Amino acid sequence: MLIQEIFTPGHEYPPSSLQKLEDGPDVGDLIGSGSFAKVYEDKTNQYNVIKIGRVENEDPKKDGYLAFLNNIKRLKIITFPRVDTIEIFKNVDEGYIPYIFKVRMEKLIPGTELSSSEIISLFERFLGKNSPAEELEIHQETDIINKIEIFLGYLKRYMFTDGFADELKQIPDRNLRLAVRSMKKTMKEFKLDLHGYNVMFRRTPYGVQPVFTDPFAWLK
Numbered sequence: 775m776l777i778q779e780i781f782t783p784g785h786e787y788p789p790s791s792l793q794k795l796e797d798g799p800d801v802g803d804l805i806g807s808g809s810f811a812k813v814y815e816d817k818t819n820q821y822n823v824i825k826i827g828r829v830e831n832e833d834p835k836k837d838g839y840l841a842f843l844n845n846i847k848r849l850k851i852i853t854f855p856r857v858d859t860i861e862i863f864k865n866v867d868e869g870y871i872p873y874i875f876k877v878r879m880e881k882l883i884p885g886t887e888l889s890s891s892e893i894i895s896l897f898e899r900f901l902g903k904n905s906p907a908e909e910l911e912i913h914q915e916t917d918i919i920n921k922i923e924i925f926l927g928y929l930k931r932y933m934f935t936d937g938f939a940d941e942l943k944q945i946p947d948r949n950l951r952l953a954v955r956s957m958k959k960t961m962k963e964f965k966l967d968l969h970g971y972n973v974m975f976r977r978t979p980y981g982v983q984p985v986f987t988d989p990f991a992w993l994k
C-alpha cells in the first residue's frame with residue numbers, strides 16, 4: 775500500500791498489538807532498538823530488516839518518522855533507505871499509543887562497523903573540499919561515532935543556516951545534496967534528530983554511502 779493512501783482522510787487502520795506484530799512469522803532476531811522502535815532480522819529476506827514501532831500522535835500525519843517515510847517514497851533518493859512495505863495499525867493495547875507501524879526495509883551497516891579508511895573516504899567523497907583537515911584516524915568505537923557526528927555537523931550547518939545554500943553546491947554527491955535539502959524542508963515541521971546512530975551505511979563498489987535512517991523525532 776502507498777503511504778499516500780494510508781494518509782487519505784477516512785482511511786481505516788486495521789487493529790493490532792505490538793506483541794502480535796513482534797510475534798509475526800517473518801520477524802527474526804532483534805538487531806537494534808531506539809526510543810520508538812525495535813529492528814529485527816527479516817526471516818523472508820536476508821538483505822532486509824523489519825522495524826516495528828510506535829506512533830505517539832493521534833494524527834499519523836503529525837508523526838516525524840511517518841512524514842520521513844512519506845518523503846522516502848516520494849523522492850527516491852539513494853541516501854535514504856530502500857523501503858519495501860509500510861503498514862500502520864490502530865493499537866489495541868491499553869495506554870496512550872494510538873498507532874503502531876511495521877516497515878520492511880533494507881538492512882544497513884551501523885557506523886560503529888566502519889573502518890578508518892571508510893571514514894576517510896566518507897569525508898572525501900561526500901564533503902569534497904569542505905572535508906576537515908583534522909586527523910581522522912580511529913582508535914576505538916567511540917571515535918567512529920564522534921567522526922560521524924563531525925560529518926553530520928557539516929551537513930547541519932547547511933540545514934540550520936539560510937545563507938549556506940550556495941555552499942551546499944560544494945557537496946560533490948548529488949544524492950547527499952538532495953537529502954540535505956529535503957531534510958532542511960522537513961525540519962520546518964518536525965524536530966531534527968540527526969546523530970551518529972540515526973545515520974547508517976551501505977557498502978557499494980564505489981565505497982561506503984551514508985543513509986539517513988531516522989532523522990526526525992516529533993512535531994516541533
Ligand SMILES: Nc1ncnc2c1ncn2[C@@H]1O[C@H](COP(=O)(O)OP(=O)(O)O)[C@@H](O)[C@H]1O
Pocket residue numbers: 805806807808809810811812813823825827855879880881882883884971972974987988
Ligand atoms: N535499516 C536498518 N538496518 C540495520 N539496523 C537498523 C536499521 N534501522 C535501524 N537499525 C538499528 O535499530 C536501531 C533503532 O532504529 P531507529 O530507526 O533509529 O529507531 P528509533 O526511532 O527507535 O530510534 C538503530 O540504532 C540501529 O541499530
Ligand SMILES: [Mg+2]
Pocket residue numbers: 808809971972988
Ligand atoms: Mg534512532
